[in-house]
Amino acid sequence: MADNSKTASEPRPPFSDWEAQAALQSRLEADLFAINKATLFDALVFTGVTTIIVTFDGYGDSGQIEDVEVKAGDDNIAMPGAMIAFAKTVWGQSEPERSTVTIATAVENLAYDVLERTHGGWENNDGAYGEVIFDVAKREITLDYNERYTASENYMHSF
Structure with missing residues (x-):
């Protein structure tokens, strides 16, 4: 009787160039x-x-950002106009693209990043809606996500 089970010493196929690049991209x-x-x-x-x-x-x-509300305590305030350093990945490059952006641009980029990391395609078909909440005291970004979908129920009766 032949033993067809795999052992731990069998070599795995090598990563393709694309898989290796995708893994590097994800880490970066x-x-x-x-x-x-x-x-x-x-x-x-x-x-x-x-x-x-x-x-x-x-x-x-x-899909798009509909509104951005900025608060200091319970009061609505204007988005600060300060500039900050920001880095983005570029496919195929091990070094990020670095730039200086407004706080508003950084908030928008991180909000879209949170959506894409957790619910890629959130804007497709029936789509989704919700809020991305930046809590400064907790240094936490929370995604409150609501996905839409079309349901269909079919009933067939023969008498």
Whole structure:
């Protein structure tokens, strides 16, 4: 009787170039997300902002940020105009693209990043809506996500 079970010593097929690049990209994106998040929260503490609420909505293959609410305690305030360092990945490059952006741009980029990391395609078909909440005291970004879908129920009766 032949033993067809695999052993731990059998070689695995090598990663394709694309898989290796995708793994590198994922690691770099995670690292940059943490750095960009820390940079943003450091700036928000300095400006007195306590919370930012980004409202998004998407459907029919299109999605966008609908509103951005900036708070200092219970009071609505204007988005600070300060500039901060921000880094983005570029496919095929091991070094990020670095730039200086407004706090508003950094908030928008991180909000879209949170959506894509957790619910890629959130804007497709029936889409999704919700809020991305930046809590400065907790240094936390929370995604409140609502997915839409069309349901269909069929009943067939023969008598």
